[in-house]
Amino acid sequence: AHVIATQQQDLVAEVARITAGAGARVVFDPIGGPQFVPLTEAMARGGILLEYGALSSEPTPFPLFNVLGKSLTLKGYLYSEIVSDDAALARAKAFIVDGLDKGVLVPLIAKVFTFAQIQDAHRYLESNEQIGKVVVTV
Incomplete structure (x- = not known):
């Protein structure tokens, strides 16, 4: 529903505006790198950040004070969590096939x-x- 052009807009300010000051509850980030810190600044207290990639060639700093101050959960994710677990893979396939069938x-x-x-x-x-x-x- 919203697009934030981070080269032209302030990510933290825009997320605050869009969420009426609440912050983002869940963040999916495939990039890492320096933008990781502003992502955590834009998050809500108790938010969850799922890091599923490392497209940035730059180091990813750990935002200790944002994580502690907002009680954030940071989780790395790899597709192998699903494909190496037969039960999880079966659930994922069923979800996708059902979603495609139902449109x-x-x-x-x-x-x-x-x-x-x-x-x-x-x-x-x-x-x-x-x-x-x-x-x-x-």
Whole structure:
């Protein structure tokens, strides 16, 4: 519902405005790096931050005072938590299949390529222009 362009907008101020001062209850971050600190500043007391990537090449500082002062929970997540646990994987598959069947989950397709265009598909992925999935038909 909201987009914050962090290069032009103050993340903490915008989250405060959007949440009427409450802060974000849950944060999903695939990047890490220096933006990690402002993310914790924008969080609500008792909030949860799930770190599921390390796309930043810069160090990720640990925001000790934000974590202590707001009683934050920080959790790292890897997909292997699901795929290496047969019961969790079965639940995840059932959730996805059910969501697709009911139309609740609708995949966003950015672009479709033929198998003969596989190099173009790879270049497109490398460009980071896509919003959604890139499909290669065989």
